[in-house]
Amino acid sequence: MSEAATPTVTASPGLLASLDPLLREWLPRQRWFAGKGRPVTGFSLVAATELLPSPRLPAPLGQGGAPVSRLGLYHLLVRAHQPLVPAPGAPEQPGDCYQLLIGVREALPPRLAPALIGHVTEGPLAGRTVYDALYDARPAEVLLEALRTRARIGRLRFERETDQEIRTGLVPRLMTAEQSNSSVVYGDTFILKLLRRIVPGVNPDLELPLALARAGCPRVPAPTAWMTADLAGRPWVLGVLQPYVQGATDGWELALRELAKGEDFAAEARALGRATAEVHTALARALPTVTLGHSQLRQLVEGMVERLEAAVQAVPVLRPYAPGLRSAFTALDDLAAEGHTWTAQRVHGDLHLGQCLRSPSGEWSLIDFEGEPARPLAERRMPQPPVRDIAGMLRSFDYAAHSAESPVPGWAETCRAAYCSGYAEVSGRDPRTDPVMLRAYETDKAIYEVVYEARHRPDWLPVPLSAVRRLATAGV
Numbered sequence: 141m142s143e144a145a146t147p148t149v150t151a152s153p154g155l156l157a158s159l160d161p162l163l164r165e166w167l168p169r170q171r172w173f174a175g176k177g178r179p180v181t182g183f184s185l186v187a188a189t190e191l192l193p194s195p196r197l198p199a200p201l202g203q204g205g206a207p208v209s210r211l212g213l214y215h216l217l218v219r220a221h222q223p224l225v226p227a228p229g230a231p232e233q234p235g236d237c238y239q240l241l242i243g244v245r246e247a248l249p250p251r252l253a254p255a256l257i258g259h260v261t262e263g264p265l266a267g268r269t270v271y272d273a274l275y276d277a278r279p280a281e282v283l284l285e286a287l288r289t290r291a292r293i294g295r296l297r298f299e300r301e302t303d304q305e306i307r308t309g310l311v312p313r314l315m316t317a318e319q320s321n322s323s324v325v326y327g328d329t330f331i332l333k334l335l336r337r338i339v340p341g342v343n344p345d346l347e348l349p350l351a352l353a354r355a356g357c358p359r360v361p362a363p364t365a366w367m368t369a370d371l372a373g374r375p376w377v378l379g380v381l382q383p384y385v386q387g388a389t390d391g392w393e394l395a396l397r398e399l400a401k402g403e404d405f406a407a408e409a410r411a412l413g414r415a416t417a418e419v420h421t422a423l424a425r426a427l428p429t430v431t432l433g434h435s436q437l438r439q440l441v442e443g444m445v446e447r448l449e450a451a452v453q454a455v456p457v458l459r460p461y462a463p464g465l466r467s468a469f470t471a472l473d474d475l476a477a478e479g480h481t482w483t484a485q486r487v488h489g490d491l492h493l494g495q496c497l498r499s500p501s502g503e504w505s506l507i508d509f510e511g512e513p514a515r516p517l518a519e520r521r522m523p524q525p526p527v528r529d530i531a532g533m534l535r536s537f538d539y540a541a542h543s544a545e546s547p548v549p550g551w552a553e554t555c556r557a558a559y560c561s562g563y564a565e566v567s568g569r570d571p572r573t574d575p576v577m578l579r580a581y582e583t584d585k586a587i588y589e590v591v592y593e594a595r596h597r598p599d600w601l602p603v604p605l606s607a608v609r610r611l612a613t614a615g616v
């Protein structure tokens with residue numbers, strides 16, 4: 141029986157207490173930590189699974205003189221407690237749940253220095269060093285082996301599509317790019333995305349690619365296997381394994397490369413429009429669609445107005461544009477009041493150039509169907525007008541044009557037109573024939589981007605702000 145398939149204990153008394161002070165320091169420094177700006181004041185354990193038993197001190201010899209494993213491995217789901225606001229004495233509450241893979245060693249070899257969480261001084265792991273085990277080959281192999289063998293370990297469930305095989309001996313490497321989650325590439329054959337912030341229920345990052353692949357849509361890397369936790373009778377999606385598109389370039393990189401050469405991007409933008417329409421058409425066939433009448437539209441518009449108001453509070457530079465931006469939303473409500481209806485369906489939910497991969501043979505795939513992670517899961521899984529994704533891509537062309545070292549006049553406009561034409565060729569619907577909905581979603585996205593940039597990349601703030609200026613006056 142492989143180590144990964146060995147049934148193990150699902151909790152180790154005192155484990156979390158001994159890690160607590162180290163995690164309080166380490167967790168907020170991670171790129172994927174969603175509660176930035178507020179301290180972590182404690183943790184509660186959602187689930188703990190021992191995947192490899194921890195080394196004993198001093199490291200003993202096993203039977204026949206063979207050394208016993210020097211690596212322990214825990215899979216943890218922990219809820220971080222944080223104050224509601226970053227003020228001293230503010231009431232705290234259990235917040236987001238995070239997935240951690242904790243490696244335990246007596247000492248960390250230098251190659252694992254970037255993975256260090258800290259040295260444990262108390263409790264069952266006292267005297268050992270703990271670290272983010274995804275940086276280490278052996279723990280990453282344990283996960284792949286569990287997926288390959290469809291293991292069940294404690295509450296962890298490793299599933300695989302019945303017609304998909306995973307061969308052994310694939311060498312893992314952690315992707316080090318700054319991301320919302322953590323991904324490990326295995327021998328350039330598979331990529332395992334481990335979700336970091338975990339929510340109960342079906343996650344669209346598995347649900348949608350699986351539905352698309354099963355419907356025969358070739359525009360997504362088809363999930364090969366996935367990992368869930370069975371908690372309180374519900375599956376919590378923890379990770380998805382997909383084929384790795386070797387030599388792929390993402391749309392953002394490609395667009396910037398073409399811009400630097402002064403080239404237009406129309407042919408690729410058209411292909412991206414076609415790919416988006418293929419995905420939308422397949423999603424509309426595979427999953428429910430609904431008709432949005434006035435009352436549903438009103439709710440949608442109210443959501444947009446609320447986000448605008450919250451954004452104005454968070455980023456006051458938006459204030460002078462608020463009336464113009466609001467008019468983009470009320471125009472939509474007016475159209476609905478006249479009896480206009482729209483079809484809503486499952487969509488990508490956070491589409492931009494960085495979410496599109498082009499293979500060396502020129503085929504486009506869409507990835508990362510998680511939606512906007514900050515929004516509640518139920519909202520992310522609701523049918524929505526497909527124009528939402530289109531607006532996301534149009535914003536992305538605008539971002540690329542603004543990021544060019546030497547601007548190419550008309551570049552974004554050409555991309556927009558080509559993308560919409562490509563979309564119309566496949567779907568039969570040109571998004572430009574629905575300008576009120578398009579403006580409303582572009583406005584909503586630009587406002588989101590203003591908040592995102594103010595929080596994460598203040599140097600980029602002028603990019604969405606220039607769109608805000610344009611969109612605030614577009615209806616006047």
Ligand SMILES: Nc1ncnc2c1ncn2[C@@H]1O[C@H](COP(=O)(O)OP(=O)(O)O)[C@@H](O)[C@H]1O
Nearest residue numbers: 319320321322331361382383384385388507508
């Ligand atoms: N199937 C794939 N083949 C090749 N590279 C991929 C694949 N899926 C994701 N990637 C790479 O991994 C990066 C992160 O993936 P993504 O799903 O966007 O994760 P995150 O939610 O962490 O941002 C992508 O930008 C892309 O470079």
Ligand SMILES: O=P(O)(O)O[C@H]1O[C@H](CO)[C@@H](O[C@H]2O[C@H](CO)[C@@H](O)[C@H](O)[C@H]2O)[C@H](O)[C@H]1O
Nearest residue numbers: 320392490492493494532535536537539589592
């Ligand atoms: O990468 P995520 O899916 O987590 O998305 C977040 O980060 C994106 C930036 O990395 C941000 O996208 C914005 O910047 C992009 C260029 O870097 C641009 O192509 C997008 O159009 C623009 O929205 C995204 O908004 C945010 O959710």
